[in-house]
Amino acid sequence: MTSSRAAALAPLPGEPELRVRLTWLSVFRAVATSLLLTVFALRLLASSTTSELSRRDTLAFLGIGLIYVLTLIYGLWLRRGRVGRSAAIVQVAGDVLIASGLVAATGGADSPLAFTYSLAVIAASILLSQRGAFVTAAACSGVYGAVVATHLLQLGSEPPAALLVQFSFTYASNVLAHFLIAALAGFLSRQLLAAGGRLSASQADLRRLATLHQQILDSSPSGLLTCEEDGRISFINRAGLSILGVDEGAARTRRVQELLPGLPVMERVPRSELKVETARGPRILGLTLAPLEGTGHASRLIVFQDLTALRRAEDELRRADRLAALGTLAAQLAHEIRNPLAAMRGSAQMLAQDGAEDPGMSRLTTILLRESDRLSRLVEEFLRFARPPKPVARPVELEQLVRETLEMLQTDPLSSGVELELDVRPVAATVDPDQLRQVLLNLARNAFEAAGAGGRVRVSLASEGGVVRLCVWDSAGAIPESHLGRIFEPFFTTRSGGTGLGLATAYSIVRAHEGRLQVASTPETGTEFTVELPLAAEEVQGARAGSG
Known part of the structure; x- marks a missing residue:
């Protein structure tokens, strides 16, 4: 039952598979014919029997040679022609005729080549399934019976009874062998088809599994x-x-x-x-x-x-937490300092009025007023860092803002002797222009100072994937790797006289715009600060429409 179901599921042989089977059978016939030619050639050379036997052997030798030539012609036809069921029928019919010719030429009922009919039956089971094998077995039995009858007629009108019994037994044995071989070969062929079907299904499953495995690995x-x-x-x-x-x-x-x-x-x-x-x-x-x-x-x-992006996000989160804690403490401390500082400055002004005629007193009060003003500016800057005002966002043409800011910096002594490169593209975004200008001023002044005379600074502006990127690069590349993780912390500076609040304030402003401020620096590639700001949904659609 299982074998029948498997055979039913097995695919019928198509043209490629049938061509392969016919080719192998042709090769087998060529090899078998070559061996028979060799055997008969040796027998003819060594034969010393009657002239009648020699004539029979000679006819068999010539018949086998003809079969050999026909096999070669058939092989060429298989190679060039279209292969179908008709080619298989021609193959089997040819095998039956060849077997009949060999048997008739080598003694009829006494022929030693009667087994060639069995080869034709086996070939039919391979090419035409079990039904074709039984039809071929019946055809072989009928043709073999005709050959045996012809042989008996050649012996005379009344052959001996013993000879008739012998020929009948030989014929019956061969017919039984034909049908038994048809049954056995058909069964084996059916099992082979079923196994081939299972193998094809297994190969298909294996290919699907391999494809799935590759897709899983690739995804x-x-x-x-x-x-x-x-x-x-x-x-x-x-x-x-x-x-x-x-x-x-x-x-x-x-x-x-x-x-x-x-x-x-x-x-x-x-x-x-x-x-x-x-x-x-x-x-x-x-x-x-x-x-x-x-x-x-x-x-x-x-x-x-x-984990690069994850670790960077963790660093930014830790930095934001530290800045928030420092901002709260700084705001409280700055508030506590501002009131006494205002009282001290007022007292210094009164002393300056009372001691205007005393040169020494005037000099001291001048120092007090100057330093109190400096402390007041530092406190104001500190408060802007600790409690930056909420961005007042409005649509801004960033290209114009960048150009105006850099033109203003051309008069700064820090830009003297520095080669400035601009690569800005038209980008519109909803930002606070004053706060973003402050960020660009801090980054550009730091870049001019780091590059120095003879150095290069490049400012680029572009939008991609819903993000605005403003990059400020300098050729110095002088920030050590150990400082990159602390560069946005307040009061961290490597310059003498610096407060360490410029980059910290810029970082707070960018964070307030829901953006990111990153830095990369090596002596080989230079230092680059990158400001990434998100575009609003309508701005992204406008940018896509403009690019389309």
């Missing part, structure tokens, strides 16, 4: 990498290539230690972090190492994720 956001014990990379998925910034060909030719320098020893590691340099810049990776089970050798599986 995984985590990098997956397998390597041998010596570090040779055997597999890396699409996410891994993207994270490391390499292509698959380059990755396969490198060792895992080259792509992940500083990788822990190739043992099981539950979780670790590794900072690596990639073509896309420095990246912080979260790694998990484990042995690859079932491979039979010391292969390793490395799963890694790009």
